[in-house]
Amino acid sequence: MSSYVAATGMSEAWVQVLDLVNGQRGGTATNVMVSISKPQEGMHSLLTDVVDGVLRDRGRHGVFTVANTIFPSALYNDPGFEWVPSLPSDAVQELDDAASELYEAYLDSLPTLQRIPANRGGTYFSRMISWPGKTLTGNNQLARRIRALRSEHTQGRMVSNASDITVEGEADDAGGVLEEYVISDTRTRGFPCLVHIDISVREGALSLLAVYRSWHLLTRGYGNLIGLARLQAFLCQQTGYAAGELAVVAGHADAEHGDYSGRAGVSHVLSMANDALAEDAVLS
Secondary structure: OOEEEEEOOHHHHHHHHHHHHHOOHHHEEEEEEEEEOOOOOOOOHHHHHHHHHHHHHOOOOOHHHHHHOOOOHHHOOOOOOOOOOOOOHHHHHHHHHHHHHHHHHHHHHHHHHOOOHHHOOOOHHHHHHOEOOOOOOOEOHHHHHHHHHHHHHHOOOOOEEEEEEEOOOEOOOOOOOOEOOOOOOOOOOOOOOEEEEEEEEEOOEEEEEEEEEEEEHHHHHHHHHHHHHHHHHHHHHHHOOEEEEEEEEEEEEEOOOOOOOHHHHHHHHHHHHHHHHHHHHHHO
16 A cells, blocks of 8 residues: 655655654555655754664665765755856856766766676666766766756746656667666666656746655665755756755665664664754754
8 A cells, every 4th residue: 555755854754754664564665655845954964873873883875875876966066056047158157067077077986986786787876967877978868957947947937847867777869768667677676776757847846756666765765865855956956946846756665674673673763863853953
């Protein structure tokens, strides 16, 4: 049976969905949707520290390492302003250069990243900027979507659902990305768990919908949300739209009882997470 979580900020959303799935038989659930109304708010530092500690105690990648697979913010030299149709050409060039430098810096690092076995097929971000993500000369889906959305904005269109980013499947000769689920792919686990990102604009706000075939809520879930929110912020800055909803749909969501000492172990993590949220609320 499907489940739905709605929250204002990403930290609360992650805690709620983990709690929901942790309570299901076997710590898994089918067709889980999470809706975050203000994804650019509510990343609590104390919660991040808690999750990082849990992950590192088990030899896992930290929260921001996971987030960087979706959007490597450390490589982005943020110009500090957003695109608008009336922006002077030199400022537009500055935004374009910042984006280009991000893409180039990441692709320069791709051969090194691919030495890690899990990255042999590329990373999520490499598939966004050099589809299908295994080489340095693929189709830059992200740049194309930004150009298209700027065109829509210039024409005064505040409603659009014509953009998406695929991170699974095959590209056609023209660089299209129509086959999100290829018939030859019989994997039940492993990269890529994130298969598709849909971009919608409504009333001038840009929303993202990320589709996961499998979503590992403790090992990757919080970092995934941070990475997606950063990607959304980048798209909004580069296209001039406000930030709308961030939503995630997971065909299979997993609280990972087998890796985190069962329901009781995950409940302990949730207890620490809720304490961190409460403390953050007091400090703010």
